[in-house]
Amino acid sequence: MEVKILQEDKDVIxxxxxxxxxxxxxxxxxxxxxNKNTVFASYNLKHPLVSHPxxxxxxxxxxxxxxxxxxDDIKNQIKELREKIKKL
Numbered sequence: 001m002e003v004k005i006l007q008e009d010k011d012v013i014x015x016x017x018x019x020x021x022x023x024x025x026x027x028x029x030x031x032x033x034x035n036k037n038t039v040f041a042s043y044n045l046k047h048p049l050v051s052h053p054x055x056x057x058x059x060x061x062x063x064x065x066x067x068x069x070x071x072d073d074i075k076n077q078i079k080e081l082r083e084k085i086k087k088l
Contacts, residue, residue, distance in 0.1 A: 006054065011039070013063035014056045021045070025053040028067070031074050032057060037066045 007014035017025055025043045032041035040058035045051060059066045 007056075008063075011060070011063060012056070012058045013067070014054060015067075016052050016054050018052045020053055021048060022053070025055055027074065028055065028070060031070050032066070034073070035059075035066055035070055037061050 001020055002018040004016040004018065005013065006016055022045060025045070029041045029043050032038045037060045038057065039060060040056070043053050043055045045053040057063050057067060
């Protein structure tokens with residue numbers, strides 16, 4: 001996956017996620033809404049075969065930091081799920 005910054009301001013960032021689809025992008029978007037510093041989180045994928053998703057995030061603080069926190073939260077949830085499944 002390659003990540004390109006299309007726009008970056010003090011509270012807004014727009015990222016193009018090359019090689020990704022709705023699956024990962026929607027997971028990140030949805031989890032961003034659980035972060036208290038997120039003001040807005042959305043993505044657009046014009047066409048799944050010929051374009052890449054663009055994630056747009058507006059935050060109360062540094063958007064890169066909020067996105068990284070969110071990705072860490074997702075990783076922790078996956079780790080927790082993995083442990084629960086191992087116990088089955």
